[in-house]
Amino acid sequence: MDSVNAPSASPTPALVRALRRVLRPLVRLMMAQGMTYPYLTELLKSIFVDVAEAEFRLDTKPPTDSRISVMTGVHRKDVSRLRTELRETSDGMPDVVSLGAQLVALWLGTPRYLDNDGNPLPLPRFASEGGEQSFETLVASVNSDIRSRVVLDEWLRLGVAHLDDSSHVCLNTSAFVPSAGFDEKAFYLGHNLHDHAAAATRNLLGLQPPFLERSVQYDALSLESIAQLSAQTREAGMKALLDINQSALELERQDAQRQVARQRMTFGVYFYTEPAESVDIGAAPTTPQP
Secondary structure (H helix, E strand, C coil), X not given: CCCCCCCCCCCCHHHHHHHHHHHHHHHHHHHHCCCCHHHHHHHHHHHHHHHHHHHCCECCECCCHHHHXXXXXXXXXXXXXXXHHHHCCCCCCCHHHHHHHHHHHHHHHCHHHECCCCCECCECCCHHHHCCCCHHHHHHHHCCCCCHHHHHHHHHHHCCEEECCCCCEEEXXXXXXXXXXXXXXXXXXXXXXXXXXXXXXXXXXXXXXXXXXXXXXXXXXXXHHHHHHHHHHHHHHHHHHHXXXXXXXXXXXXXXXXXXXXXXXXXXXXXXXXXXXXXXXXXXXXXXXX
């Protein structure tokens, strides 16, 4: 068996409390969808094996089944089986999400598709009606092999867009966030929570440079004040997202002309509220973080 640097101590109580809080809404989601504890344990086994294989290598060499077993506590026979299963599965982005996100980003970041206030214009369905300023042209600029009618039908199903009285295509949201379509929304659950958790984990481990990961918290507000703050955060958040989208779109166009390693990024904004009585006793003071 090859060597392994096993943890020398139990996790700190502070970390355990943090993980309990992080996992609570996810367990609620799983229970609401009929997922049981035995199902979760098998899922966790697979994730432990995946992370050990990908991120805890020695000299870039894949760890042996025995080393993964020591690191994770997963039985060696299960490690071998799970590694085989992991090679046969894919966590790729669904096609409808990939195309949809690109189209919405382009719609919101290209001047000819926006009004004077920067809002997305209703677009004629066909190039014969709107020329360069049409939904058909927008789709073709991203993928000329897919008919715009196919995309539109899917967007209407997901609630991403609607048709106005003139049969123009109108964007319902300022991001590709389906109001219907459980699988599409589940993808964004995984994408957004993963990247938020990955940024916070990197910062907690002290890796450099740290990522932006801040929030504002208060716990003595009325429902009326919450409603006001919710509206304000929605407006401020969407403005920040649109500004970043326009900058990223232009930078991506510039980088396409350069032979450099490619990176992906996520910038997100969220708002949440619940009765103050449900906050864990002993939680950190609810003051703005710098």
